[in-house]
Amino acid sequence: MYRYVFRRCLGALLVMWAVATLVFFMLRVVPGDPFAAMTFDAGDAQSIAALKDKLGYGQPVVVQYGKWLWHAVQGDLGNSIYGSRVPVNGMIAEAFPRTLSLATLSFLLALVIAIPAGLIAATRRNTPLDHGVTLVAFLGLSMPDFWLAILLIIFFAAGLQWLPAIGYAPLSDGFWPWLSHLIIPAVAAGTAFSAIIARMLRSALIEVLQTDYMRTARAKGLGARALLLGQALPNALIPVITVMGIAFALLMSSTVIVENVCAIKGLGRLLIQSILNRDYPAVQGAILVVSAIFVFSNLAVDLLYGLIDPRIRYVK
Known part of the structure; x- marks a missing residue:
């Protein structure tokens, strides 16, 4: 019984990791740029890049994923990219x-x-x-x-x-x-x-x-x-x-x-x-x-x- 529960919990964690990984990369593949929207589509490429760097999204996607996953394992889901950057946990x-x-x-x-x-x-x-x-x-x-x-x-x-x-x-x-x-x-x-x-x-x-x-x-x-x-x-x-x-x-x-x-x-x-x-x-x-x-x-x-x-x- 305990071994069964352990295996199921381990499988559940793997499923959650797979879902989180899929969502992470799909959000960055679908059309649309939230950072351009935050500048009301009026900012040039340089200002958008500066905004990304300021919010921590100027690094390669794989590096972003690694940092997000590491913090998520510790219970930190990051901050919203809008407004006062409210913590997602909150x-x-x-x-x-x-x-x-x-x-x-x-x-x-x-x-x-x-x-x-x-x-x-x-x-x-x-x-x-x-x-x-x-x-x-x-x-x-x-x-x-x-x-x-x-x-x-x-x-x-x-x-x-x-x-x-x-x-x-x-x-x-x-x-x-x-x-x-x-x-x-x-x-x-x-x-x-x-x-x-x-x-x-x-x-x-x-x-x-x-x-x-x-x-x-x-x-x-x-x-x-x-x-x-x-x-x-x-x-x-x-x-x-x-x-x-x-x-x-x-x-x-x-x-x-x-x-x-x-x-x-x-x-x-x-x-x-x-x-x-x-x-x-x-x-x-x-x-x-x-x-x-x-x-x-x-x-x-x-x-x-x-x-x-x-x-x-x-x-x-």
Whole structure:
């Protein structure tokens, strides 16, 4: 087990290094020069070169890469090339808690909706309840998250004035201010994932309920609740957990549209703005964090397999 975790962590670090390396060199290959843009495209070649030297970008690309990688290994992701050259670590530290709060609340909301819906649909197959769950799931998948966010803002914020329309309040300001600012974006971001998880759970449960060992357990007189929750659900969770891990990683990295609609300066919004500005250090740092989220989410999912299903053993 420990050797397996060590190998996976080592592989995760290699993947993150490969992603960081690819992003580093691709940023310098794509058309456009941020240093020319910083001089409003009015500076001559000499002034642009002087600006590059001042910011440390006048050296060969390989030398820049070596210095950036050495500092990144030590936890220093560099400084933004714009304005007062804010440290990238500080930019990510400011944005990450907001995205983490939004992703966690969206994920929990998706599970609260998806698990009961999947159980109901699977145990009442081809009934009006099953068809209703399927219809709602398709509606949830069909609605763009930004459109749903706008509707929720119009109804609950502008109309009823129950919730704030935009912005973010840190948890240090109090639980309700923090939660109230996240309810609308969390519902908008989590609705589609709740539909995906519910459909996946329904399909997995239907398949498990038709197996021979479930028929045997039913014939031995095992109660319906114990049969469903104690036998069927754990065996059906293996493929569902995979989707859950991917869903959480996506929520951590792809809520940029909802963040923009609700004016939350999270990790996704930071990444998009950095890409538009061609802010090399900020893009490299943000993508490194996003890749770490995906890699270690997959690792956590693999480890959960063994906890849920004891039949799964890791190769020594």
